[in-house]
Amino acid sequence: MKIPFNKPWFAGNEIQHIVNAAYSGHISGNGAFTKKCHALFEEKYGLLKCFLTTSCTDAFEMAAMLIDLKPEDEVIMPSFTFVSTANPFILRGAVIRFADSSNNLPNIDVDGIEALITDKTRVLVVVHYAGVAVDMEKVMALSAKYGLFVIEDVAHAIDATYKAKALGSFGHFGAFSFHETKNISTGEGGMLAINDPQFIKRAEIVWEKGTNRAAFFRGEVDKYNWVDVGSSFLPSDIIAGVLYGQMQQIETIQAKRVEIWNRYHAQLKPLADKGLIYLPEIPDFATNNGHMFYLLLKDEEQRNALMDYLNNNNVHAVFHYLPLHKSQFFQGRHDGRQLPNAIRFSETLLRLPFFYELPIGFVDLICSKVYAYFNIKF
Numbered sequence: 001m002k003i004p005f006n007k008p009w010f011a012g013n014e015i016q017h018i019v020n021a022a023y024s025g026h027i028s029g030n031g032a033f034t035k036k037c038h039a040l041f042e043e044k045y046g047l048l049k050c051f052l053t054t055s056c057t058d059a060f061e062m063a064a065m066l067i068d069l070k071p072e073d074e075v076i077m078p079s080f081t082f083v084s085t086a087n088p089f090i091l092r093g094a095v096i097r098f099a100d101s102s103n104n105l106p107n108i109d110v111d112g113i114e115a116l117i118t119d120k121t122r123v124l125v126v127v128h129y130a131g132v133a134v135d136m137e138k139v140m141a142l143s144a145k146y147g148l149f150v151i152e153d154v155a156h157a158i159d160a161t162y163k164a165k166a167l168g169s170f171g172h173f174g175a176f177s178f179h180e181t182k183n184i185s186t187g188e189g190g191m192l193a194i195n196d197p198q199f200i201k202r203a204e205i206v207w208e209k210g211t212n213r214a215a216f217f218r219g220e221v222d223k224y225n226w227v228d229v230g231s232s233f234l235p236s237d238i239i240a241g242v243l244y245g246q247m248q249q250i251e252t253i254q255a256k257r258v259e260i261w262n263r264y265h266a267q268l269k270p271l272a273d274k275g276l277i278y279l280p281e282i283p284d285f286a287t288n289n290g291h292m293f294y295l296l297l298k299d300e301e302q303r304n305a306l307m308d309y310l311n312n313n314n315v316h317a318v319f320h321y322l323p324l325h326k327s328q329f330f331q332g333r334h335d336g337r338q339l340p341n342a343i344r345f346s347e348t349l350l351r352l353p354f355f356y357e358l359p360i361g362f363v364d365l366i367c368s369k370v371y372a373y374f375n376i377k378f
Ligand SMILES: *Cc1c(COP(=O)(O)O)cnc(C)c1O
Pocket: 054, 055, 056, 057, 058, 081, 082, 084, 085, 127, 153, 155, 156, 176, 177, 178, 179, 188, 189, 190
């Protein structure tokens, strides 16, 4: 049997919540489970206002609509990220200025951002890669100095903090993902957190296809009408039921994932000490939320060789992002700047199997295979 890279896990109550939603008479969006999820996230993570969406991609689209992003507006974001961080802005005709990663972590090089800001820059997107926080004090200082909206991509970073405050609560917006590959999963799903009060009223309208339906159901208006642009961002309450079931067990899920991460780290540390591999160091201001375990190899050739070795030995290990500035779609649009760290992380990073039910014995087995590749006794 090959050890898979990822395996979704139901924590216990999800099926019951699906059944309850199904019999409640309200299975469309913004039902009882949706409201429970919003309240839970707002309370637990200090988010001002939450809106469940059908994906993190959708959360970004909703944010781009809310800030009225116009063609030619510029958006700065790391090149080393998923396409969903970029697509929603491209859809609105914006110009993307990709930034490099820092030297020691795949996260955006915060000190390189200022040089990319022009008078057209309106948005700064940061991705907390592998759940490790970007330096949000520096990011918010740039935001204040240049009047930029900050959107945190928290797809990897649920339950992680920067200086003890939850990620997703710093930027004007936080975009969450509950895709199958994330710590908390509904298959497909996402959420937009809004931390700037000026956007809340309009968000409710944009979320509900540009109508004032929510105000109508609260009895604030006597007809519901088309009042603004919008889209259909709401997931059904069945999905929200799954999310609520997952969130009821978040403590258990996170504890287990961090245990798996720590075991990988402890077992592989001797190889890092010998200089054969490099393991990420988590800055003091950040926490580890057990989203993923990766190691870095000395070059692409060695990374691919180890990846092939593991895959031939029943361990599904995978690389990660291809830098977006080099992508087939974007190449011709890029301004030609070299982004060497993004390329290096793309070439040398290898992710190991990581999921809730991965037995610690399997972590040891996987590590023993990494040792075997280097011909070192485990
Ligand atoms: C998964 C992911 C997304 C997209 O999430 P969806 O919910 O699939 O739209 C965006 N950004 C990053 C960094 C991701 O890992």
